[in-house]
Amino acid sequence: MAQPQRTLFDTDEPAWEVDDATEQCVATVVIPQRPIGPLDYTVPAELVERLAVGCRVRVPLGRGNRAATGYCVALEHRTAERRLKAIDEVVDARSLFSPAILELTRWMADYYLCPWGQVLDAVVPAGVRAEAGRRLTTFLHVPEEIAARRGELKLARKQAVAFDHLAASRQPLTPVELATAADCTQAPITALRRKGLVRSETRRVALEESPAATTEIEAPLELNPDQRAALDHILAALNAGEHETILVHGVTGSGKTEVYIQAIQEVVGFGRQAIVLVPEISLTPQTERRFRSRFGKVAVLHSHLSDVERHRQWQKIAAGEVAVVVGARSAVFAPTPQLGLIVIDEEHESSFRQESAPRYHAREVARQRARREGVPLVLGSATPSLESYARAQAQDDRLVEMPRRIYDRPLPAVVTVDLRTERHDRASRGAISRPLATAMETALREGGQVILLLNRRGFSTHIQCPACGFVLECPHCEIALTFHRQHRSALCHYCDYEQPTPHRCPECDYEGIEHFGRGTQRLEAEVQARFPKYAALRMDADTMQRPGSHAAALDRFRHGEVQILLGTQMIAKGLDFPNVTLVGVINADVAMHLPDFRAAERTFQLITQVAGRTGRGEKGGRVLVQTGHPDHPALVAAVRHDYLAFAAGELPLRKKLGYPPFAHMIRLVARGPLEAVTAAFAAELVNRLKEEDGRLAAGARIVGPAPAPLAKLRGEYRFAIQLQGVEAAALREVVAGATAEVAPPDDVHLVVDVDPLDML
Numbered sequence: 001m002a003q004p005q006r007t008l009f010d011t012d013e014p015a016w017e018v019d020d021a022t023e024q025c026v027a028t029v030v031i032p033q034r035p036i037g038p039l040d041y042t043v044p045a046e047l048v049e050r051l052a053v054g055c056r057v058r059v060p061l062g063r064g065n066r067a068a069t070g071y072c073v074a075l076e077h078r079t080a081e082r083r084l085k086a087i088d089e090v091v092d093a094r095s096l097f098s099p100a101i102l103e104l105t106r107w108m109a110d111y112y113l114c115p116w117g118q119v120l121d122a123v124v125p126a127g128v129r130a131e132a133g134r135r136l137t138t139f140l141h142v143p144e145e146i147a148a149r150r151g152e153l154k155l156a157r158k159q160a161v162a163f164d165h166l167a168a169s170r171q172p173l174t175p176v177e178l179a180t181a182a183d184c185t186q187a188p189i190t191a192l193r194r195k196g197l198v199r200s201e202t203r204r205v206a207l208e209e210s211p212a213a214t215t216e217i218e219a220p221l222e223l224n225p226d227q228r229a230a231l232d233h234i235l236a237a238l239n240a241g242e243h244e245t246i247l248v249h250g251v252t253g254s255g256k257t258e259v260y261i262q263a264i265q266e267v268v269g270f271g272r273q274a275i276v277l278v279p280e281i282s283l284t285p286q287t288e289r290r291f292r293s294r295f296g297k298v299a300v301l302h303s304h305l306s307d308v309e310r311h312r313q314w315q316k317i318a319a320g321e322v323a324v325v326v327g328a329r330s331a332v333f334a335p336t337p338q339l340g341l342i343v344i345d346e347e348h349e350s351s352f353r354q355e356s357a358p359r360y361h362a363r364e365v366a367r368q369r370a371r372r373e374g375v376p377l378v379l380g381s382a383t384p385s386l387e388s389y390a391r392a393q394a395q396d397d398r399l400v401e402m403p404r405r406i407y408d409r410p411l412p413a414v415v416t417v418d419l420r421t422e423r424h425d426r427a428s429r430g431a432i433s434r435p436l437a438t439a440m441e442t443a444l445r446e447g448g449q450v451i452l453l454l455n456r457r458g459f460s461t462h463i464q465c466p467a468c469g470f471v472l473e474c475p476h477c478e479i480a481l482t483f484h485r486q487h488r489s490a491l492c493h494y495c496d497y498e499q500p501t502p503h504r505c506p507e508c509d510y511e512g513i514e515h516f517g518r519g520t521q522r523l524e525a526e527v528q529a530r531f532p533k534y535a536a537l538r539m540d541a542d543t544m545q546r547p548g549s550h551a552a553a554l555d556r557f558r559h560g561e562v563q564i565l566l567g568t569q570m571i572a573k574g575l576d577f578p579n580v581t582l583v584g585v586i587n588a589d590v591a592m593h594l595p596d597f598r599a600a601e602r603t604f605q606l607i608t609q610v611a612g613r614t615g616r617g618e619k620g621g622r623v624l625v626q627t628g629h630p631d632h633p634a635l636v637a638a639v640r641h642d643y644l645a646f647a648a649g650e651l652p653l654r655k656k657l658g659y660p661p662f663a664h665m666i667r668l669v670a671r672g673p674l675e676a677v678t679a680a681f682a683a684e685l686v687n688r689l690k691e692e693d694g695r696l697a698a699g700a701r702i703v704g705p706a707p708a709p710l711a712k713l714r715g716e717y718r719f720a721i722q723l724q725g726v727e728a729a730a731l732r733e734v735v736a737g738a739t740a741e742v743a744p745p746d747d748v749h750l751v752v753d754v755d756p757l758d759m760l
Contacts, residue, residue, distance in 0.1 A: 234378055
């Protein structure tokens with residue numbers, strides 16, 4: 001029989017006892033707002049029993065004893081070597097971190113070169129810290145010694161009725177509850193309180209929650225041999241009770257999710273919990289629905305939750321009330337007291353990387369958490385990151401292959417449309433080529449659905465004068481503004497700067513200023529014009545802003561209300577619609593030539609993933625990829641659904657150039673409003689790095705400083721420095737040593753990015 005689950009907040013730690021004046025209870029405190037410390041404080045006797053490691057405390061800071069809030073990360077009963085300031089207040093009634101999570105945050109701070117306090121703040125959601133959804137409530141009770149004197153008390157009739165109700169109650173009552181029970185107003189109750197006959201206490205109480213919808217539990221599906229083999233590998237790791245990372249490389253539609261679910265059923269059967277990470281908010285409704293149909297209660301954690309919803313989910317997870325946690329990258333920190341398994345679906349996705357401090361990758365954090373808690377980590381993808389694939393090839397992780405689709409359905413036929421030829425054809429107009437238009441007509445006429453991918457928002461990608469060549473740019477980013485037809489505005493997709501679209505060229509006053517390039521808005525207009533009989537729906541960052549908009553849009557497509565779904569990469573992954581018989585990629589070259597060593601890998605992944613959205617039903621499916629570079633190795637491999645060929649061609653290039661997965665990298669970006677000042681600071685920093693580079697192994701290098709590919713962003717000039725080498729620890733030591741000795745000038749900021757994904 002499964003053991004009952006303990007909650008994260010059960011505390012069995014003994015209270016500290018102070019023997020004499022020389023020995024004290026000392027708390028080590030980390031303060032997020034000021035990246036200094038950790039600092040030691042004494043714990044006053046009246047706070048000793050209330051304080052636990054992982055609680056927040058208020059402390060005096062600096063010479064002026066400014067009030068600051070920090071996290072208690074250690075408690076020790078020892079003789080203080082010097083006089084210490086005392087903690088003023090304990091903020092939390094219980095610890096916010098389990099010992100395992102606290103240890104994990106310490107590793108994150110060291111590995112990602114980020115102040116520990118910033119990591120702690122990032123791990124615990126703001127709604128949890130603020131106890132969102134709980135309000136201060138007053139409770140009344142009658143002390144026993146006063147109740148014993150009831151016969152001596154002379155009370156008015158209403159006061160007597162209220163007093164007797166409260167004295168007889170087995171638990172404290174709120175003033176409203178007491179007034180209802182005694183059938184009186186608040187006046188008699190207030191009188192009793194003034195006389196000291198009724199005592200009050202104030203505590204936070206959770207607001208009532210709407211009952212969750214009931215879900216009918218579905219039976220497990222029958223597994224094919226590939227699925228069974230993959231599940232057996234995971235179950236072997238679970239039964240061994242040890243950590244192992246398993247990479248499930250399964251083609252799109254091979255049934256990876258069912259394997260995860262049946263592995264989790266095994267975990268839940270032993271009274272333990274599982275965390276499932278998905279990459280995009282658009283995947284969450286579908287994943288949540290599927291897991292609810294198999295497990296009933298499922299906690300969901302993602303960025304679109306309100307603080308109140310997130311806090312409620314967090315508390316349920318910590319109390320062990322839910323066995324399965326589904327969410328985006330921050331769900332890796334879910335406070336599961338009985339963790340048994342972590343699954344990361346579509347592990348190659350860049351959205352698992354956080355691009356603000358602390359700049360962590362959920363995959364690597366999950367690896368560390370699983371290792372520390374002794375549980376398996378399952379990574380799944382049809383197009384694994386080359387870092388994960390190389391680890392499996394080196395046998396650091398276990399590789400499990402699922403090369404066939406369920407029911408032995410064939411992978412969709414993928415063909416390329418050469419845009420160089422199409423451009424010379426005068427009959428071809430717009431974003432949709434003649435072959436793609438013909439294929440769409442056929443698919444729609446036969447009752448199928450169509451997905452069109454164009455990884456660019458807006459109506460046109462830039463606004464340019466054909467007379468003088470002037471391009472309308474963002475004044476803060478020096479990047480071409482995108483025309484959005486709905487509001488007749490030009491918008492910067494980096495800083496959200498917006499201005500009306502000019503009718504004349506600001507440079508030469510030419511009246512015929514034009515909109516060049518194609519975005520999803522223009523594609524939508526073209527689709528509606530060419531296929532007016534069929535409903536079309538656009539999904540991109542502009543149309544999917546409201547909470548629930550992703551789920552609502554996908555439901556319309558799933559139920560056949562919409563025949564053509566078009567949008568950015570949010571429609572390219574993880575979606576399972578059996579009636580989709582055609583996928584069109586409008587321009588496969590959008591990201592292929594970016595100044596990023598992962599450009600080819602991302603192109604291959606995107607094309608392969610979006611191709612996998614079709615051919616999942618009995619009707620089959622096909623894919624048309626429009627490109628101006630049909631011979632590019634990434635596209636050739638994607639057309640053949642051949643991940644192994646792509647990896648075999650790309651990995652030797654990475655090794656030759658000293659890029660991941662064969663080397664490690666740290667990227668530093670200095671940014672500031674004054675170009676000369678920012679450049680000078682970046683140059684000084686490189687000098688400091690070179691003074692420290694004696695710690696680096698042979699072959700390591702420091703590159704830069706140089707203007708970043710996006711040289712000006714949000715009003716700040718950006719200069720990049722890059723360190724590469726085979727020893728990750730040595731790179732971190734060099735950067736830590738150099739940055740500790742140099743302070744940026746006013747208004748200049750330094751970003752330290754360990755294992756960067758974004759090279760722009």
